[in-house]
Amino acid sequence: MAFGKGCHLHLIDGSAFIFRAYHALPPLTRKSDGLPIGAVSGFCNMLQKYVEGNAGGDVTHIAVIFDKGSHTFRNDMYDQYKANREAMPEDLRPQIPLTRQATEAFNIACKELEGYEADDMIATLACQAREAGGRVTIISSDKDLMQLVGDGVEMLDAMKNKRIDRDGVFEKFGVWPDRVVDVQALAGDSVDNVPGAPGIGIKTAALLINEYGTLEDLLDRAEEIKQPKRRQTLLDNRAQIELSKKLVQLDCETPLDFTLDDLEVKEPDPETLLSFLTEMEFRTLTKRIADALDVEPPVIPDTTPEGANPPENAAEAPPFESSAYECVRDMAALNRWIEKARTHGWVAVDTETTGLNEMRVDLVGISLCVEAGEACYIPLIHKEAGGDDLFGSDALAEGQMGVNEVLDALRPLLEDPAVMKIGQNMKYDAKILARHGVKIAPIDDTMLMSYAMNAGLHGHGMDALSERYLNHAPIPIKTLLGTGKSQKTFDLVPIDEATKYAAEDADITLRLWQIFKPQLHKARVTRVYERLERPLVPVLAEMEMAGIKVARDTLSRMSNAFSQKMAGLEAEIHELSGETFNVGSPKQLGEILFDKMGLEGGKKGKTGAYATGADVLEDLATEHELPRRVLDWRQLSKLKSTYTDALQEHINPETGRVHTSYVISGAATGRLASTDPNLQNIPVRSEEGRRIREAFVAEEGKVLVSLDYSQIELRILAHMADIDALKQAFRDGQDIHAMTASEMFNVPLDEMTPEVRRQAKAINFGVIYGISGFGLARNLRIPRAEAQGFIDRYFERFPGIRTYMDQTIAFAREHDRVETMFGRVIHTPEINAKGPRAGFAKRAAINAPIQGTAADIIRRAMIRMPDAIAGLPAKMLLQVHDELLFEVDKDAAEPLIDAARKVMENAADPVVHLDVPLVVDAGQGANWAEAH
DNA sequence: TGATTCACG
DNA sequence: GACGTACGTGAATCAG
Numbered sequence: 001m002a003f004g005k006g007c008h009l010h011l012i013d014g015s016a017f018i019f020r021a022y023h024a025l026p027p028l029t030r031k032s033d034g035l036p037i038g039a040v041s042g043f044c045n046m047l048q049k050y051v052e053g054n055a056g057g058d059v060t061h062i063a064v065i066f067d068k069g070s071h072t073f074r075n076d077m078y079d080q081y082k083a084n085r086e087a088m089p090e091d092l093r094p095q096i097p098l099t100r101q102a103t104e105a106f107n108i109a110c111k112e113l114e115g116y117e118a119d120d121m122i123a124t125l126a127c128q129a130r131e132a133g134g135r136v137t138i139i140s141s142d143k144d145l146m147q148l149v150g151d152g153v154e155m156l157d158a159m160k161n162k163r164i165d166r167d168g169v170f171e172k173f174g175v176w177p178d179r180v181v182d183v184q185a186l187a188g189d190s191v192d193n194v195p196g197a198p199g200i201g202i203k204t205a206a207l208l209i210n211e212y213g214t215l216e217d218l219l220d221r222a223e224e225i226k227q228p229k230r231r232q233t234l235l236d237n238r239a240q241i242e243l244s245k246k247l248v249q250l251d252c253e254t255p256l257d258f259t260l261d262d263l264e265v266k267e268p269d270p271e272t273l274l275s276f277l278t279e280m281e282f283r284t285l286t287k288r289i290a291d292a293l294d295v296e297p298p299v300i301p302d303t304t305p306e307g308a309n310p311p312e313n314a315a316e317a318p319p320f321e322s323s324a325y326e327c328v329r330d331m332a333a334l335n336r337w338i339e340k341a342r343t344h345g346w347v348a349v350d351t352e353t354t355g356l357n358e359m360r361v362d363l364v365g366i367s368l369c370v371e372a373g374e375a376c377y378i379p380l381i382h383k384e385a386g387g388d389d390l391f392g393s394d395a396l397a398e399g400q401m402g403v404n405e406v407l408d409a410l411r412p413l414l415e416d417p418a419v420m421k422i423g424q425n426m427k428y429d430a431k432i433l434a435r436h437g438v439k440i441a442p443i444d445d446t447m448l449m450s451y452a453m454n455a456g457l458h459g460h461g462m463d464a465l466s467e468r469y470l471n472h473a474p475i476p477i478k479t480l481l482g483t484g485k486s487q488k489t490f491d492l493v494p495i496d497e498a499t500k501y502a503a504e505d506a507d508i509t510l511r512l513w514q515i516f517k518p519q520l521h522k523a524r525v526t527r528v529y530e531r532l533e534r535p536l537v538p539v540l541a542e543m544e545m546a547g548i549k550v551a552r553d554t555l556s557r558m559s560n561a562f563s564q565k566m567a568g569l570e571a572e573i574h575e576l577s578g579e580t581f582n583v584g585s586p587k588q589l590g591e592i593l594f595d596k597m598g599l600e601g602g603k604k605g606k607t608g609a610y611a612t613g614a615d616v617l618e619d620l621a622t623e624h625e626l627p628r629r630v631l632d633w634r635q636l637s638k639l640k641s642t643y644t645d646a647l648q649e650h651i652n653p654e655t656g657r658v659h660t661s662y663v664i665s666g667a668a669t670g671r672l673a674s675t676d677p678n679l680q681n682i683p684v685r686s687e688e689g690r691r692i693r694e695a696f697v698a699e700e701g702k703v704l705v706s707l708d709y710s711q712i713e714l715r716i717l718a719h720m721a722d723i724d725a726l727k728q729a730f731r732d733g734q735d736i737h738a739m740t741a742s743e744m745f746n747v748p749l750d751e752m753t754p755e756v757r758r759q760a761k762a763i764n765f766g767v768i769y770g771i772s773g774f775g776l777a778r779n780l781r782i783p784r785a786e787a788q789g790f791i792d793r794y795f796e797r798f799p800g801i802r803t804y805m806d807q808t809i810a811f812a813r814e815h816d817r818v819e820t821m822f823g824r825v826i827h828t829p830e831i832n833a834k835g836p837r838a839g840f841a842k843r844a845a846i847n848a849p850i851q852g853t854a855a856d857i858i859r860r861a862m863i864r865m866p867d868a869i870a871g872l873p874a875k876m877l878l879q880v881h882d883e884l885l886f887e888v889d890k891d892a893a894e895p896l897i898d899a900a901r902k903v904m905e906n907a908a909d910p911v912v913h914l915d916v917p918l919v920v921d922a923g924q925g926a927n928w929a930e931a932h
Numbered sequence: 933t934g935a936t937t938c939a940c941g
Numbered sequence: 942g943a944c945g946t947a948c949g950t951g952a953a954t955c956a957g
Contacts, residue, residue, distance in 0.1 A: 585954085586955075676951095677951090770946095847947085
């Protein structure tokens, strides 16, 4: 395309980029040979960020312009020009040619000219582009370039992401761009050693220029200046000022050996770019760019933990031999293991504790493994064998080192960035260790590796993985602890037994890691694992340890109120049924309703019991009073048993807070699951239930802040299925359900009734779930034919939805899996099954990419959140699928909302560009009910 | 231990 | 033509 009207040229000041990169970054060196590459790395990062930021923009032409040589025509005019510049730092010099290579690798034109400064080339190009009728953006913050601004030329400070237009220039110089040189000529520039007029700065210069029009007029009429000192300075220094103007005046006539047309934007060649980055050994950037280009990142050979790769021959691992495990009882032995871990660069770690509640249990021992079959156990607080149960003997068994002693010795290893720590469900161990002041990092997690590769195929617990991938059934914990009431804790297990069990766990973990690590690439889920799974571990560990304050007395009051109401309802129910029975027993209730009272519509399930679910009772409620009472009773029973009662037992006596646990690999779609207690299903839909949220409170002087994505799954559907009408509605900020209703039923928006809107809303949700006429009919309580009619109409109006569904199912049928927009893989093993199971699988396959993409987005937000709110007195406490809950000092609530909202709304960038905006709603209050 | 029910997104 | 039918979770409870 020839450059002309409608074109947009971006000119990057390469030298400025390099210096900024150099000063912004610590002195990094290339691992393999120590070559300094900090500036190159920063340069590439900035370039990448810049390219990403402009993806989909209107840039048509681009070039990075470099200075070349130190002698320019300005030195001929004035030998002191830029004379007092500091020499280029030694470690920057070799990086200069590399930044040129980098630019070329990005397939961006890279230009320089002997004897000219980059500024002159930029000026020339800008002038040419302007004359051709195009627009220009100069990426630089160099004030010397500001004289070019105007008539379609703008500057952009890439670091501050601030555009500088004519007004911006005026702000800086006090004159419009065409007089900037005059001001600079007067004011001079100490950095470039431009002399100017002594004693006159930018302020005074602007004042004078504005009064006299131009520099030339000013100098000619210098006699008229009222202030004697100023007048004299100008008269005395006329020659110097005129020279200064020549020095700062950019040359728009630079002889270029290329034209604007040569600068047309070109897509980078993935291979060229990635091979350059690989050569530089930029791991993070290589992955990021591979992501952006949607190719699997190349493997960078490495000796550091990030890429610590197990031996290729892991399959030839020795058989399990529990008697070979070592029990570490003294410092000398421990140090030998630490040394082994260091020489390998990795170590599998497993902690044994007195229970499963990470916030309360004690650390009993630690096992380590460095090679298959080579593992040890470090017992810490095992109790004396044969201890008197009656008196609960507390005596420690012989031959154990102290907990602090051992952790002090292990801490440098566990925190060493050069040693990879491998675990199965590392969040657990990380929390235990964090309670002892050890911040374990970096980590790999075999559970998460399995999850990234095999979600939907099987579970990811260690026992299942060991049997499946190592063909080895681990020692069941039951054989050590027993079961039921007589179950004991791990500290009561004899040390020799514990050694076999614990060391085996570390051994298994290491072997799994050796198998999984190389598989990640082949399964094309490396970036899912490294960017969506692993980084979540420390974030969730922090949230879980922070916990949320729960007001026990509030819950307990509610509990009592519920009890009373339930007793009343129970009496009425017994009265109505004519006998006393267990209202909580669906079986008894079914018999009362359908056998004794003879109500219609009794259906027996596969166990032969009548169904008495809420939907059944709801239907019966029109016939009889009893079902309504049972529904009310059940609601209260649920609230009391699951929430007001159970929640109190989860309040940690030490912290006064409730600490949930998130299961990263819980849901196949990428969603988190919350357990012990589940804080993702605290009531909100019913008025009565919502009040339970009043018991979730902020600490004194703080507030709870809730931010939630508005309609995130529908937005993702609109994008993925590419439905223009829906996308436009979201862009316009319309009520999406009303808009759907309007489209479907031909009702103008201003005549929309709540009932019609409600129906459209049900359909919108139904679509996400893989709708059926039957299901919609049941949900809306309308005849099935009518529901089917709605669905047909919906697909007629939004045919893209049908296409999306068909394509998704076809993909699943072919590959036995579906994927989210971020590359998360969800296996659909039943998609080709026969019978009703195929229906389930189909609907799950339709839903998974949508639900999963939403899950990926909030994960990305959570991973970025700690940095984004680092300066605020705030903590992220809970995640509820599309909501994040924070606790923050009262006066910092607004800044927190601003910061967190920004992260959430931009969480898809830069890997995925959504055609619809993500919108986040926020609220705050003393408790969760108020904040939501 | 499995089925049922119901809380959430 | 029949069959079964909205996606993803966790916890409490009953009953065998």
